[in-house]
Amino acid sequence: MKRKIAILFVIALLVVVNFSIWSYINNPLQLQPWTKTTMGVTYDPLRKQDTQTSNTYPSEADMDRDLALLENKVYAVRTYSMLKGQHKIPELAAKHNLNVTLGAWIDGNLEKNRQEIETLIEAGRQNNPRIIRLMVGNEVILRDDIPKAALIDYIREVKKRSWRPVSTSETWDVWLKNPDLVAEVDFIAVHLLPYWEGIAADDAVDYAFDRFHEVQQAYPNKPIIITEVGWPSDGQPFKHAIPSISNQAKFLREFLNRADAEKVTYYIVEAFDQPWKKSIEGSAGAYWGIFNADRQPKYPMDTDVLAMPGWKNWAAGAAVFSMVLMGLFLFTRSTLKLPGVVFFGLIANLAASVIFWSASIGAQQYQTKLGILFWGLMLLMQVMAVIILLIESLEIAEVIWHRKTARTFQPLTPHADFKYPKVSLHLPIHNEPPAMVRKTLEALAKVDYPNLEVLVMDNNTKDPAVWEPVRDDCERLGPMFRFFHLENWPGFKAGAINHALEQTASDAEIIAVIDSDYVLSPDWLKCMVPYFDNENVGFVQSPQDYRDRHQSLFKSFCYWEYAGFFNIGMVQRNEYNAIIQHGTMTMIRKSALLEVGKWAEWCICEDSELGLRLYEAGYDSVYVKDSFGRGLMPDTMSGYMTQRFRWVYGAMQIIKGHWRSFLPTKKSPLTAAQRYYFIAGWLPWFSDALALLFTTASLILTGIILTDPIHSELPANVFLLPTVGLFSFKILRGLW
Numbered sequence: 001m002k003r004k005i006a007i008l009f010v011i012a013l014l015v016v017v018n019f020s021i022w023s024y025i026n027n028p029l030q031l032q033p034w035t036k037t038t039m040g041v042t043y044d045p046l047r048k049q050d051t052q053t054s055n056t057y058p059s060e061a062d063m064d065r066d067l068a069l070l071e072n073k074v075y076a077v078r079t080y081s082m083l084k085g086q087h088k089i090p091e092l093a094a095k096h097n098l099n100v101t102l103g104a105w106i107d108g109n110l111e112k113n114r115q116e117i118e119t120l121i122e123a124g125r126q127n128n129p130r131i132i133r134l135m136v137g138n139e140v141i142l143r144d145d146i147p148k149a150a151l152i153d154y155i156r157e158v159k160k161r162s163w164r165p166v167s168t169s170e171t172w173d174v175w176l177k178n179p180d181l182v183a184e185v186d187f188i189a190v191h192l193l194p195y196w197e198g199i200a201a202d203d204a205v206d207y208a209f210d211r212f213h214e215v216q217q218a219y220p221n222k223p224i225i226i227t228e229v230g231w232p233s234d235g236q237p238f239k240h241a242i243p244s245i246s247n248q249a250k251f252l253r254e255f256l257n258r259a260d261a262e263k264v265t266y267y268i269v270e271a272f273d274q275p276w277k278k279s280i281e282g283s284a285g286a287y288w289g290i291f292n293a294d295r296q297p298k299y300p301m302d303t304d305v306l307a308m309p310g311w312k313n314w315a316a317g318a319a320v321f322s323m324v325l326m327g328l329f330l331f332t333r334s335t336l337k338l339p340g341v342v343f344f345g346l347i348a349n350l351a352a353s354v355i356f357w358s359a360s361i362g363a364q365q366y367q368t369k370l371g372i373l374f375w376g377l378m379l380l381m382q383v384m385a386v387i388i389l390l391i392e393s394l395e396i397a398e399v400i401w402h403r404k405t406a407r408t409f410q411p412l413t414p415h416a417d418f419k420y421p422k423v424s425l426h427l428p429i430h431n432e433p434p435a436m437v438r439k440t441l442e443a444l445a446k447v448d449y450p451n452l453e454v455l456v457m458d459n460n461t462k463d464p465a466v467w468e469p470v471r472d473d474c475e476r477l478g479p480m481f482r483f484f485h486l487e488n489w490p491g492f493k494a495g496a497i498n499h500a501l502e503q504t505a506s507d508a509e510i511i512a513v514i515d516s517d518y519v520l521s522p523d524w525l526k527c528m529v530p531y532f533d534n535e536n537v538g539f540v541q542s543p544q545d546y547r548d549r550h551q552s553l554f555k556s557f558c559y560w561e562y563a564g565f566f567n568i569g570m571v572q573r574n575e576y577n578a579i580i581q582h583g584t585m586t587m588i589r590k591s592a593l594l595e596v597g598k599w600a601e602w603c604i605c606e607d608s609e610l611g612l613r614l615y616e617a618g619y620d621s622v623y624v625k626d627s628f629g630r631g632l633m634p635d636t637m638s639g640y641m642t643q644r645f646r647w648v649y650g651a652m653q654i655i656k657g658h659w660r661s662f663l664p665t666k667k668s669p670l671t672a673a674q675r676y677y678f679i680a681g682w683l684p685w686f687s688d689a690l691a692l693l694f695t696t697a698s699l700i701l702t703g704i705i706l707t708d709p710i711h712s713e714l715p716a717n718v719f720l721l722p723t724v725g726l727f728s729f730k731i732l733r734g735l736w
Contacts, residue, residue: 003334006338006341007326007330007331007341010326010338010341010342010345011323011327011330014322014326014342014346015322015323015349018318018319018322018349018353019315019316019319021353022312022314022318022353023315026307026311028305028306029249029250029304029305030304031249031253031254031304031305032253032254032257033253033301033302034256034257034301035301035302036256037072037073037074037075038073038074038075038256039076039259039265039266039267040074040075040076040077040101040266040268041070041267041268041269041270041271041290042077042079042080042227042228042267042268042269043066043067043070043077043078043079043089043270043271043272044079044080044270044271044272044274045057045063045066045085045086046058046274046276047062047293048273048293048294048366050276051276051279052276057084057085058085059085060085060088060092063085063086063089064092066272067089067093067095067096067098068096070096070098070271071096071097071098074098074271075098075099076098076099076100076132076267077089077093077099077101077267077271078100078101078103078135078227078267079100079102079103080103080105080135081103081105081116082103082104082105082115082116082119082120082123083105083112083116087122087123089102090102090123090126090128090130091128093130094128094130098130099131099132100130100131101132101133101267102120102124102131102134102135103134103135103136103137103169104116104120104134104135104136104137104154105138106136106137106138106140106145106146106151106168107140107143107145107146108145108146113146113154117136117157117158120136120158120162121158121161121162124158124161124163124164125161125162125163133164133165133166133187134162134164134166135166135167135169135227136151136155136158136166136168137151137168137169138168138169139169139170139191140168141168141170141178141181142170142174148178148180148181151168152180155167155168155185156184159186165186165187166185166186167185167186167187167188167189168181168185169227169228170189170190170191171190171191171192171193172191172192172211172212172214175188175190175215175218175219176214176215176218179219182219182222186223187223187224188222188223188224188225189227190211190212190225190226190227191226191227191228191229192208192212192226192228193229193269194208194231194241194251195230195232195238195243195284196238197241198238198239198241199239199241200240200241201231201241201242201247201250202250204231204241204251205251205254205255208229209258209262212224212226212264225266225267226259226264226265226266226267227266228267228269229255229266229267229268229269230248230269230288231243231247231248231251232248232284232286232287233245233247233273233289233298234284234286234287234364235282235284235285235286235287236282236283236284238284243284243287245298245299245305245306245307246305248287249299249301249305250305252268252290253301256268256301268290269288270289271289271290271291272289272291272293272295273287273289273291273292273366274288274293275293275366283365286365286366293366308360308364311360314356314357314360315353315356317356318352318353318356318357321352322345322348322349322351322352325348325351325390326344326345326348329344329390330344330345333394333398335398335402335405335575336398336401336403337401337402337403338401339401340397340398340400340401340402343397343401344390344393344394347389347390347393351389351390352386354382354386355379355383358379358382359379362375362378384686388683391680391683394572395568395569395572396568398572398575399567399571399572402575407576407577408575409622410626411523411527411624411626412527412528412530412531413526413527418530420449420450420451420526420529421451421508421509421510421529421532422451422453422505422510423449423453423508423509423510423511423512423525423529424452424453424455424510424511425454425511425512425513425514426455426497426500426504426512426513427441427456427516428457428459428493428500428513429456429458429459429461429467429470429516430461430493430496431461431462431463431466432466432470432516433466434466434469434470434473436516436632437456437473437516438473439519440514440516440518440519440520441456441473441474441477442477443518443519443522444481445478445480445481446522447520447522447524447525448523448525448526449526449529452480452525453480453482453505453508454474454481455484455500455504456470456474456481456484457486457496457497457499457500458470458483458484458485458486459489459492459493459495459496460486460487460488460489461485470483471483471485482503484500484503486499490601491601492601493583493606494599494600494601494606497513497599498598498599498601501590501593501598501599504590508590509532509589509590509591510529510532510587510589510590511587511588511589511590512587513583513584513586513587513588513607514584514585515583515584518584518585518629518630519547519629519630520628520629521627521629524542524628525587527624527626527628528540528622528624528628531622532587532589534620536618536619536620537619537620538588538589538592538614538615538619538620538621539581539587539588539589539592539611539619539621539622540586540587540621540623541581541582541585541586541587541621541622541623541624542585542586542624542627542628542629543566543567543570543585543625544562544566544582544584544585545627545629545630545631546558546562546630546632546633547631547632548632548633549633554637555633558633558640559633566625567625570623570625571623572677573623573677573681574621574622576671576673576674576676576677577615577620577621577671577673577674578671578673578674578676578677578678579611579621579623580608580611580681581607581608581610581611581612582607582608583606583607584629584631585628585629586607588614589619592619593610595617596614596616596617597613600613600657602653602657603650603653603654603657604646604650604653605651608650608654609650609653609654609657612654612658612661612678615669616661616669617669618669648685651682651685652685655682661675662675662678662679
């Protein structure tokens with residue numbers, strides 16, 4: 001009871017700490033307030049689902065609701081087109097006391113340009129005092145849609161046929177390069193967009209006003225109106241410019257107060273987010289609005305600003321998820337000490353927060369069907385990574401901070417009158433270098449065990465120069481060694497050791513198996529065989545170890561990767577009678593082996609499959625982490641990969657053959673812990689398979705980003721944090 005109370009206290013404490021960290025990260029930003037009415041905003045009535053090429057467009061009622069929302073917040077709006085119903089905006093704006101700068105969209109479509117111009121002129125000649133300016137085109141010169149002379153012709157025509165001030169909108173640098181265009185307009189309509197010039201948010205307002213003053217100095221006798229100025233709240237960073245809600249709020253508040261002080265006429269871009277702009281401006285193009293696409297304000301203009309307005313909901317979700325994770329694992333681990341509970345709880349809270357933080361980024365963005373698929377795959381990858389992280393962190397916690405139990409095994413020292421059962425040691429070989437096998441045989445000859453036979457099974461080695469020296473060594477070492485050369489023998493290693501089982505001495509009670517490269521410690525059998533006094537023990541396992549880790553950096557890396565499993569994973573699994581049997585440094589009760597049906601020749605990992613069958617038959621296992629033999633690791637990466645492929649393929653064969661045993665039913669012959677640890681052990685193989693798909697997708701995405709960085713949306717931090725974090729954790733786990 002005290003333990004459960006302590007765990008509940010740790011869970012509650014960690015959740016509070018986690019929530020506090022969320023709160024600290026999302027501490028409200030204290031920015032210069034803006035309490036006055038904004039002079040003007042640009043306005044495009046398209047909704048979240050609309051595009052410029054769609055045949056549907058907002059209704060008059062939609063536009064009326066938009067303008068009603070802007071009433072008393074701004075004095076004026078600026079439009080970009082006179083088509084698709086937007087010619088009605090002046091009439092609607094008048095109802096809401098809003099002035100209008102009307103715009104005609106000009107591009108390479110001359111027929112459409114004529115419609116825009118005629119509709120603009122018609123509106124410009126109306127007796128509507130709310131129409132204050134006319135704009136012919138938007139960044140036409142910048143985009144090079146039509147020749148400058150053609151644009152000037154349009155401007156002259158509108159000026160001639162209407163009586164309101166006329167201009168065209170361009171960026172500041174275009175105005176500086178085109179004094180002849182300045183001469184044609186009634187006022188300079190300038191765009192100041194520091195984001196698109198890669199200016200950091202902290203320097204952006206000063207930069208914008210420096211460019212404004214530069215244009216003023218170049219044309220002191222021409223009125224200047226800022227017809228676009230703003231900052232995106234989301235999207236891809238561009239050089240030093242980082243889009244975010246906090247940066248947008250900071251930029252706008254600083255700009256608005258400074259523009260008010262300098263008596264500048266301006267239009268903030270824009271009133272509402274326009275998701276359709278992603279296709280032409282990249283991801284940031286969708287997020288320039290003061291309101292989001294659902295017509296909700298992103299943040300207040302006169303009080304503190306939250307970088308993530310809905311952070312409390314995401315933090316609460318992470319807290320609940322972390323509590324579920326901690327509850328599922330911690331209450332079933334009676335041997336885990338309090339520091340281990342805290343360690344695992346920290347990892348669970350971190351993992352839950354990363355998942356919910358990642359999900360929050362995707363949820364705040366306007367997603368296409370492709371985007372939803374992308375984020376779904378990304379979150380799936382993170383969930384897989386988190387599952388592996390939790391499994392491996394629990395392994396560490398249980399190995400380092402566990403109470404010793406009846407299943408904490410040590411090497412035994414047989415008592416003086418101990419009766420040594422006969423051991424038949426099987427050594428399968430195939431095309432092995434004779435010199436290497438000789439070392440193994442000589443070490444076997446020194447084993448301190450009074451009742452031992454060694455059966456060397458050469459399996460399908462064709463070259464006599466390879467297998468005959470091994471035969472000769474066996475003859476030289478004496479009658480304890482028996483050599484068998486099998487020509488065209490089926491079943492691979494399993495077939496060879498099944499044949500060895502048939503040749504085993506009838507009085508042998510224990511079968512031991514080692515690999516052909518293993519050099520044994522003389523006391524292995526004496527220290528481990530006594531565990532078979534317990535009649536329920538089906539097999540006894542010692543760790544795989546290696547004697548060549550200092551030969552190269554590659555082998556050192558391999559060694560610590562192997563050691564992490566045998567010194568952590570196997571130790572933990574042993575506590576729950578759920579170890580993975582390996583085909584070397586293992587001993588099996590002969591009667592149990594015959595009972596469950598010998599070695600499986602259909603499975604490439606016949607050792608692990610046999611261990612599972614022994615568990616299914618109700619036998620127990622013993623694992624002692626002390627090293628009693630050392631072999632050789634793969635020499636090359638290709639050899640390592642071949643070994644891993646065999647393990648993975650064998651695991652898939654075992655799942656296919658034994659899947660019913662892993663169902664959570666009463667009919668399963670396995671305990672809940674055994675089911676968990678076998679599945680947990682195989683999950684990394686599945687995650688590695690998924691990693692191949694994700695790596696391929698990442699390479700494709702990287703290519704897209706390199707060729708078109710502006711229009712490519714890839715939240716690098718969302719990928720990098722969990723990926724680098726899990727990789728770092730695995731390295732630390734191996735070193736630990």
